[in-house]
Amino acid sequence: MNIVDCQNCQIIKNIKNFTKIDYTIALVGNPNVGKSTLFNFLTGMNVKVGNWPGKTVTKIEGFFEFKVNQEKFVFKIIDLPGVYSIFSFTPEEEITRNFLFLGSYDIAIIILDATNLEKSLVLAFQVFEVTNKVILALNLVDEAKRKGIIIDVEKLQEKLKVPIIPIIAQTGYNVDNLIYKALSIIKGEIKVNPNKYTPPPELEKIIQDIQKEITEYYPEIKNHPFLRWIILRILEGDKIIIEMIKNKNLKTVEEKIKNKPILPIL
Ligand SMILES: Nc1nc2c(ncn2[C@@H]2O[C@H](COP(=O)(O)OP(=O)(O)OP(=O)(O)O)[C@@H](O)[C@H]2O)c(=O)[nH]1
Ligand SMILES: [Mg+2]
Structure with a gap:
């Protein structure tokens, strides 16, 4: 297990009267992976958890303080x-x-369900496409252990090139180490560059062709940070983006979409 072992860390919940927010955390994950449970553990709030009626359909904000040795940081956290x-x-x-x-x-904590890793990783890869400001929290490790699921965290971490911290959001196990590691990433002490999805050559060629054509018609999109992601969405059949293309009559692009190869979920 990837135990960071912060010797002198403390999470302080239910904070009031703070004058500034140092950093903001976004909690991302599949439904039912324990985002709100982690949120409640950190903030001392009581956002509903569970399948029904606790499903989170809006984003909810809370705050906590994190003390490391003599330093104190106020975090905003968004569920x-x-x-x-x-x-x-x-x-x-x-x-x-x-x-x-x-x-x-400042950082997205992507929560993975240790009992359903594959599904969790599909979303994680999508998030890696849009930001490098990420850390992975492997939640429900207690449940995985009960089910006899063993995850080689070190190996997975090596493959994904993103730190993974196993936690039990329900009890708060290892959550201080998760925040400690997140803080190191935010401060730039640890550089994260997630291993992005590498398409097979024939798909890469199509991506490049679409990119070329789109940037000819929309020069302003050329340096868009998510240009590649937009192209992947076009290939996935994103109606809004395709509509935009149709209006511009980008025939070749439409043709390519029609004849696209079978895509993995990106
Ligand atoms: N055993 C165990 N159960 C957990 C853990 N974390 C969360 N749970 C349980 O998992 C269920 C789902 O937790 P939530 O926090 O509501 O999940 P969520 O990700 O916020 O779900 P949505 O809001 O629907 O996206 C609840 O019944 C929690 O009590 C954990 O580490 N171990
Ligand atoms: Mg929730």
């Missing part, structure tokens, strides 16, 4: 709605996606 993707097909996806794109945050 985003649970999503399986950030394609913006559902209201939840739209809220989460818009926040990840346009919101102001």
